[in-house]
Amino acid sequence: MGNSKMDVEARVTREEIAHDHLYKVTGLSSSNLEKLGQEPADFETAIAATGYGRFNIALMLCTLPAFWSATSVTSSTSYIFTRAQCDMQLRLLDMGTLNAISYGGMVSSALVWGFLSDTLGRRRILIWGFLGSGVTEIAAAMSQNFTTLLVTRFMSGFLFNGPFAVLISYLAELHRTELRARVIVLTSLFYTFANITLPMLAWAILTQNWEFALFGNKYVIHSWNIFLFATAMAPIITGLSFVPLPESPKFLMSRGRNEEALKVFQNIYRMNTCQPADKYSITRLVKEKTEQQGRGMEALKGGCAQFAPLFKPPHVTWLLLICFIHSGCMFGTNTLRLWYPQLAAMIGTENATSLCSAIAPAPVDAVEEACKPINTDMITYLQSVIVGTGSVITFGIGGALVNKCGKKTVAASCGLISGLFVALLPLLGADAYTVMAMTTVGLAFASLYGASLSSICVDLFPTSLRVMGLATFLMTGRIGTVSGSVIFAALIDYGCYPPFLTIALVLAVTGVACFLLPNTTLKKLE
Known part of the structure; x- marks a missing residue:
């Protein structure tokens, strides 16, 4: 007994x-x-049971070159103008066009990539998209004239937009609910790493007077060609790093491929816990969908009907709102970021001792000197490094507060704060160091603003529409960047204040609009 x-x-x-x-x-x-093992488990339960460990760390390391690629694909040309403007006879309009053309390629391909990734899967788009972008970046590095550089940069943006939109969904679908928003925000620290290392690489290469003549002087390699070739390695490395990673289990479940999804969960569990895969507690998964549109051409045929709900209530309301907000965010953030390297170089010249004097229109009789290269040194690029490091603190704070304060509160606050600092730039930017400090703070909050919006967008749409929604979200952001670059240049003719006050107003208005978004903090993926 x-x-x-x-x-x-x-x-x-x-x-x-x-x-x-x-x-x-x-x-x-x-x-x-x-x-849990006694009944079919849904995705959130299954991903939580895999734990957090070596797989997640390896995944984060693989995304590092992806975020570096995002910065280099969109920003590398802004660093070469001081060296390439005479080699390629670039006018100011040409420089603005080259700054915007990568975004033009991204805009033109957004819906195509969204369709393919939501029907054919995440992994193959990540691999081939990044590799294709890398190849076109190498072709851009070999350019000898403006037209070739323009075309190759457009194609690079065209190919890069898809896999990067997929990457955000891929990260979200491989983390449990309470970690999802924090991971997406904290991975944006990789942007900071890129914004620090890219100007350092530019300083190491572009300050050198390298010139190599090939084929009897018919083909000349300059230091800026070498710089573009070095940055082209990032998307190549990214594409290769995703080869050993699995397909998204959430995507597989949404396609009725539960057996494949279960194997992915088991492998993640094995890596995270160092236990045999058969020890994974879950043996069955909830059937989210049959396999009627699981693969190949069948998936493509059903794609249009599948995506139609994205542009109908209730999804279309949130899609339009968050796309409007994101376009304004990128209007301010990327316009300031893309022009800062050139502004930093111009403020350092003898004739420009303040922000307003640097961007003042040149007199007519100075046009003949437009081809004279701007001499740069370590200080010029060090300013860009400091501006890039400013996001470290805000991303660290944002990652800690996003679940406590709510995503839309963090996004709205960052939009308003960044707008305030941009508005103060022409008023207080009396010297290069003041401009650098205020730009650092403004861009830091603007970057966290954009990261918070990405996290919100992931939660707004179900799996079958998520990448399509993200692709549209990113497309409108690119449109905001292109329009911001053009409007910024056009407003300079009206003085120092209009361009910066316009950016500040757009950031503030879209920041307030964030309060209209639904609360998605700790929301489970559909």
């Missing part, structure tokens, strides 16, 4: 006390894990 009582107590103890290792990794007790 006594032994029987002890056995009952032992069984109760085993059920109540969580297995130490599994509890630390997954946050679930052993008894709960046993119950």
Whole structure:
């Protein structure tokens, strides 16, 4: 009788006390894990049971060159103008066009990539999209004239937009609910890393007077060609790094491919816990969809009907609102970021001692000197490095507060704060260091603004529409960047204040509009 009582107590103890290792990794007790295996599990339960560990760390490391690529694809040309303007006979309009053309390629391909990735899968788009972008970046590095550089930069943007939109969804679909928003915001720190290292690379290469003549002087390699070739390695490395990674299990479940999804969960569990895959507690997954549109041409044929709900209530309302907000965010953020390297170089010249004097229109008789290269040194690029590091603090704070304060509150606050600092630039920018400090703070909050919006967008749409929604979201952001670059240049003719006050107003208005978005903090993926 006594032994029987002890056995009952032992069984109760085993059920109540969580297995130490599994509890630390997954946050679930052993008894709960046993119950999970008895019935089909949904995606959120299955991904939570895989834990957090080596797989997630490896995934984050693979995204590092992807975010570096995003900066180099869109920003590398803004660093070469001081060296290439005479080699390629570039006018100011040409420079603005080259700054915007990568975004033009992204805009033109947004819906195409969204369609393909939501029907054919995430992984193959990540691999081939990044590799294709890298190849066109190499072709851009070999350019000898404006036309060739323009075409190759357009194609690079065309190919790059898809895989980068997929990347955001891919990250979200491989993390459990309470980590999802934080991971997306914190991965934006990789933007900071890129914004620090890209100007350092530019300083190391562009300050050199390298020139190599090939084929009897018919083909000349300049230092700016070498710089573009170096930045082209980032998307190549990114594409290769995604080869060993699995397909998104959420995508597989949405296509009715539950057996494949379960194997992915098991492999993630094995990497995270160092336990055999057959120890994974979940044996069955909820059927989200049949395999009627699971693969190949069948998926493509059903694609148009599948995406139609994105442009109908209730999704279309949130799509239009967040796209409007994001276009304004990028209107301010990227316009200021793309022009800052050139502004920093111009403020350092003898004739420009302040921000307003640097961007003042040149007199007519100075047009003949437009081809004279601007001499740059370490200080010029160091300013860009400091501007890039400013996001570290805000991303760290944002990652900690996003779940406590709410995503839309963080986004709105950052939009308003960044607008304030941009508005103060022409008023207080009396010297290069003041401009650098205020630009650093303004861009730091604007970057967190954009990262918060990306996190919100991920949660607004179900899996079958997520990448299509993100592609549209990013497309409108690119449109904002292109229009911002053009409007900024046009407003300079009216003085120092109009361009900066316009940017500040757009950031502030879209920041306030964030309060109209739904609350998606800790929302589970549909």
